[in-house]
Amino acid sequence: MNTKPFRYDGTTKFSVDLPTTTDKLYTDDADRDCQLAELATRMDQAQNRMHAEGNYGVLVVLQAMDAAGKDSSIRRVFRGVNPSRFMIQPFKKPEKEAQNHDFLWRFWRDLPERGMIGVFNRSYYEEVLVLRVHPDRLRAGNIPDNLLPKDDKILWKQRFGDIVHFEDYLFRNGFPTVKLYLHVSKEEQGKRLVARLSDLEKQWKFSENDLEERGFWPDYMRAFADTINATATKNNPWYVIPSDDRHNQQIIIGHIVADLLESLPTEFPERDDKEAKRLIKEVEKQDGKGEVEKCTMASQV
Amino acid sequence: MKFDTDQYRYDGSKKLTISKTPTKVDDIYDDKKEYQDVLAKQAAEIDDWQDRMYAHNHFGLLIVFQALDAAGKDGTIQKVFTGTNPVGVKVSSFKRPTEQELSHDWLWRSWRALPERGTIRIFNRSYYEEVLVTKVHPEILTDNQRLPEAATKDLDKLFKQRYEAIRDMEKFLHINGFPTIKFFLHVSKKEQADRLIARIEDPEKNWKFEVGDIKERDFWNDYHQAYEDAINETATPHAPWYVIPADDKETMRLLVGRIVADEIKKLPIKDPKPDITRFDELQKMIPLIRAQ
Numbered sequence: 001m002n003t004k005p006f007r008y009d010g011t012t013k014f015s016v017d018l019p020t021t022t023d024k025l026y027t028d029d030a031d032r033d034c035q036l037a038e039l040a041t042r043m044d045q046a047q048n049r050m051h052a053e054g055n056y057g058v059l060v061v062l063q064a065m066d067a068a069g070k071d072s073s074i075r076r077v078f079r080g081v082n083p084s085r086f087m088i089q090p091f092k093k094p095e096k097e098a099q100n101h102d103f104l105w106r107f108w109r110d111l112p113e114r115g116m117i118g119v120f121n122r123s124y125y126e127e128v129l130v131l132r133v134h135p136d137r138l139r140a141g142n143i144p145d146n147l148l149p150k151d152d153k154i155l156w157k158q159r160f161g162d163i164v165h166f167e168d169y170l171f172r173n174g175f176p177t178v179k180l181y182l183h184v185s186k187e188e189q190g191k192r193l194v195a196r197l198s199d200l201e202k203q204w205k206f207s208e209n210d211l212e213e214r215g216f217w218p219d220y221m222r223a224f225a226d227t228i229n230a231t232a233t234k235n236n237p238w239y240v241i242p243s244d245d246r247h248n249q250q251i252i253i254g255h256i257v258a259d260l261l262e263s264l265p266t267e268f269p270e271r272d273d274k275e276a277k278r279l280i281k282e283v284e285k286q287d288g289k290g291e292v293e294k295c296t297m298a299s300q301v
Numbered sequence: 302m303k304f305d306t307d308q309y310r311y312d313g314s315k316k317l318t319i320s321k322t323p324t325k326v327d328d329i330y331d332d333k334k335e336y337q338d339v340l341a342k343q344a345a346e347i348d349d350w351q352d353r354m355y356a357h358n359h360f361g362l363l364i365v366f367q368a369l370d371a372a373g374k375d376g377t378i379q380k381v382f383t384g385t386n387p388v389g390v391k392v393s394s395f396k397r398p399t400e401q402e403l404s405h406d407w408l409w410r411s412w413r414a415l416p417e418r419g420t421i422r423i424f425n426r427s428y429y430e431e432v433l434v435t436k437v438h439p440e441i442l443t444d445n446q447r448l449p450e451a452a453t454k455d456l457d458k459l460f461k462q463r464y465e466a467i468r469d470m471e472k473f474l475h476i477n478g479f480p481t482i483k484f485f486l487h488v489s490k491k492e493q494a495d496r497l498i499a500r501i502e503d504p505e506k507n508w509k510f511e512v513g514d515i516k517e518r519d520f521w522n523d524y525h526q527a528y529e530d531a532i533n534e535t536a537t538p539h540a541p542w543y544v545i546p547a548d549d550k551e552t553m554r555l556l557v558g559r560i561v562a563d564e565i566k567k568l569p570i571k572d573p574k575p576d577i578t579r580f581d582e583l584q585k586m587i588p589l590i591r592a593q
Contacts, residue, residue, distance in 0.1 A: 052508045075386050082379045084392040084425065119387075190590050197583045197590075200575040204356075211586060214593055271507040279515065280498050286518050 001025075001255045009237040014228045016221040020185040022242040025251045032247045039254030040080025043117075046261035051085050051115035053266045057175045059112055060257060061123045064182035065220060066210040067192040069246050070121055073182070076250045077257070078119065087112055090121040099142055103127045103159075104166060114174060117257075124166070125179070125227060128159050132223040133216050160230035167236040177236040178260050180253060181228060182243040186217050304329050306560050309543045311536040317544060319529040324489040325548040329555055336551045343558035344384030350565040351389040354419055357570045361416035361479045364561065365427045368486035369524060370514040371496040372547045374425055377486065381558045382423065391416070394425040403445055407431045407463075408470060416479060421565075428470075429483070429531060432463050436527040437520050464534035471540035481540040482564050484557060485528060486547040490521055 008014050026032040050056050062070045074088060089110040098106040104124055112118030131138045135152060149155045167177045193214070196206045213220070232238045239256050243249045311317050330336040354360055366374045382390050393414040402410045408428055416422030435441045442453050452459060471481045488496075497518075500510045517524070536542045543560055547553045 048505075052505070071388070074388060078387045079385070080383055081387065083382045083385070083387055083390050083423075084375065084378055084394065086387055087391070088387050090388070121388075186593075190593065193590050194587050197587055200577075200580055203575065203580055203583060204573055206583065211590065211593075214590070217593075268505050269508040271501075271504050276501045276507070279501050279510070279512065282515050283494050283497050283501075283518070286494065286515070 001252075003239065003252065003256050003259060006239045006241060006252060006256070007237050008228055008232040008240060009234045010232045011234075014225055014232070014238070014240060016183075016225050018183065018240060018242075020183050020188065020242050020244045022245075022248055022252075024245070025248050029247075032251065035251055036076060036254055037080060039077070039251070039258050042258040043078075043081050043254070043261055046258065046264070046266075047081065047085055047115075047117060049268055050261060050264060050266045052268050054115050055174055056264050056266055057112040057114045058117045058257075058260060058264075059170065059175055059177040060117065060119045061125065061177060061179040062119065062121050062182065063123065063125050063129065063179065063224075064243070065184060065189055065217075066213065067189050067196070068182040068184040068243050069249055070182060072246060073250050073253055074119060074121060077254045078117075081117065085115060086117050086119070088119040088121060091123060091126065104162070111170070111175065117261075124163060125231075128156060128163070128227050129220065129223045130213075132156060132226075133213075133219045156226070157230075160227070163231050164233060164236075167231070167233070171235045176260065176264070178256060179231075179236065179238045180256070181224060181238060181240050182249060183240050184243040186214075188244045189214065304556075304559065306543070306556060306563065309545055309556065309560070310541050311532055311544060312538045312541040313536045317529055317532045317536070317542075319487070319525045319544075322487060322544055324487050324492065324546050326546045326552065328549060329552050336555065339555055340380060340558060341384065343555070343562050344381070346562040347382070347558070347565065348385045348389075350562065350570070351385055351421055353570050353572060354421075354565065354568065355386075355389055356419075356573050358419045359478055360568050360570065361418045362421045362565060362568075363416055363424065363474065363479055363481040364421060365424045365429065365481060365483040366486065367427065367429050367433070367483065367528075368547065369488060369493060369521075370511075370517065371493050371500065372486040372488035373550050373553055374486060376550060377484075377554050377557055378423055378425060380554045381561065382421075385421070389419070390421045390423065392423045392425055395427055395430065398445075403447070407446065408466065415474070418478065428467060429535075432460055432467070432531045432534075433524065433527045436460060436530075437523045460530075464531070467535050468537065468540075471535070471537065475539040480564070480568070482561065483532075483535075483540065483542045484560075485532060485542060485544045486553060487544050488547040490518070492548045493518070 026035060050058075062074070064070050078086060078088070087110070091106070094106065107120070107124045110118070110120070135155075138155075139148065149158065170177060193206070193210060196202045228238045228240070239252075241249050241252050330339060354362070366378060368374050378392060382392075395410070398410065408431075411424070411428045414422065414424070435446075439453075439456055442448055442456075442459070474481060497510065497514060500506045532542045532544070543557075545553050545556050
């Protein structure tokens with residue numbers, strides 16, 4: 001699958017008018033499940049190699065408006081990946097402890113190790129999205145007034161710069177970042193929120209806050225467009241995923257992550273044949289090899 | 302398919318004698334296809350119950366895997382828990398302690414990695430190494446752990462105190478809503494040799510092999526004694542041990558999957574009660590959303 005049309009690496013501008021739908025990529029549910037299983041196998045194999053070599057780690061960042069499918073995508077796309085080498089970290093509103101540090105602090109703490117895939121469900125991008133829409137929250141925070149530019153334009157430019165530098169630094173250390181914006185239409189979000197409200201079993205997922213933020217839709221769209229355009233780089237690109245169809249969304253995400261893992265120049269560590277032969281002999285010399293063990297338990301079935 | 306997992310359970314009501322405990326039992330599946338079907342069904346069961354545990358948000362589950370090298374810890378964790386929502390399962394692999402970890406007491410690094418409510422946390426090796434590898438190689442205690450000299454004078458006493466500390470910790474966790482299940486994957490020495498050789502031969506697995514693994518094989522009986530002691534000292538109804546025959550990987554995984562599913566189901570998990578008043582209240586918002 002060609003995922004280039006969804007890719008933003010600084011060479012083209014992203015505009016929020018971009019469609020939130022795309023051609024259907026699956027025939028039915030069974031086909032979708034089968035495609036996701038294949039993608040999971042590809043991810044798992046590539047990651048196995050990455051883990052064995054132990055040099056690269058990958059950070060996947062998910063950002064979106066509420067009800068765009070962040071949780072369901074993570075669940076569907078990554079369920080087939082070895083849980084030992086996979087870390088998912090959801091980020092909520094910062095707690096007091098995090099506020100007592102710089103804005104990247106809590107994200108540094110949860111970065112993936114080499115050999116691992118880390119997934120951030122929301123991320124440091126909230127610092128230029130939700131705060132961009134509500135700058136009063138940032139100004140009411142703990143950053144010394146004299147260090148906070150009075151001009152909003154300069155303030156956000158600085159933060160975009162901080163993020164670009166942070167991701168560049170990670171990339172140079174062996175940690176590429178891939179950023180996914182799940183692009184859902186306001187109409188589709190409305191439908192999903194109504195569905196949540198109308199379903200007794202899903203109502204706990206609903207928060208009044210979702211509705212409030214929906215009122216700021218145009219501001220969020222502008223914040224997303226500016227953020228994506230300011231932080232999309234060749235090494236750490238953004239992908240804008242048409243998300244009105246959840247199944248399409250999941251398949252596209254699977255392809256992007258599988259392609260990225262396979263594109264890393266990782267190799268299984270080389271084996272020293274002579275040493276291997278010596279070691280096998282050593283194991284064979286030890287007692288135990290060749291002994292016949294008796295089964296002492298009766299049949300189970 | 303139904304199979305009896307009780308015989309593998311140690312909760313203090315019977316003693317484990319490791320030399321009389323099988324590493325191999327009759328296969329509990331007919332063919333590859335049946336194995337995969339049962340494994341997938343169990344994974345779906347674990348996924349479903351983890352989901353409910355998450356929604357209830359009262360309990361968290363700690364699952365400990367201990368075994369000698371090449372007994373199949375990594376593969377079992379991968380096969381049994383692939384299929385569970387990755388948000389709900391986290392794996393902590395404990396390797397040789399770092400300098401920072403050694404600068405603390407021996408339970409410190411484990412506390413930091415305990416599960417949150419609603420989630421499963423898997424320990425691939427654990428605080429049990431502190432009564433296993435350190436028992437086989439007590440020089441670790443004096444050379445690396447920087448314990449007060451008086452504490453290492455009487456090793457019997459030291460390990461007795463450690464068992465007690467583990468029992469207390471697991472009881473504390475249980476009272477707070479975090480039961481522990483512990484697996485010892487019991488492999489024969491011959492099967493281990495075959496697997497180590499396979500590791501050395503397979504270019505995709507060769508990296509997993511450590512020369513130290515061969516050396517540790519010479520301490521086989523000491524390790525078994527240490528396991529037997531540790532299991533008998535720390536098997537309780539709220540934190541049971543399961544000793545799983547590990548010579549056949551597929552049988553091992555099916556047993557582990559079955560036990561995990563059964564243990565989660567034992568928890569008094571309640572589905573969240575829908576709040577009808579709030580539900581009615583929320584219905585008023587629907588026209589608002591449509592108008593936005």
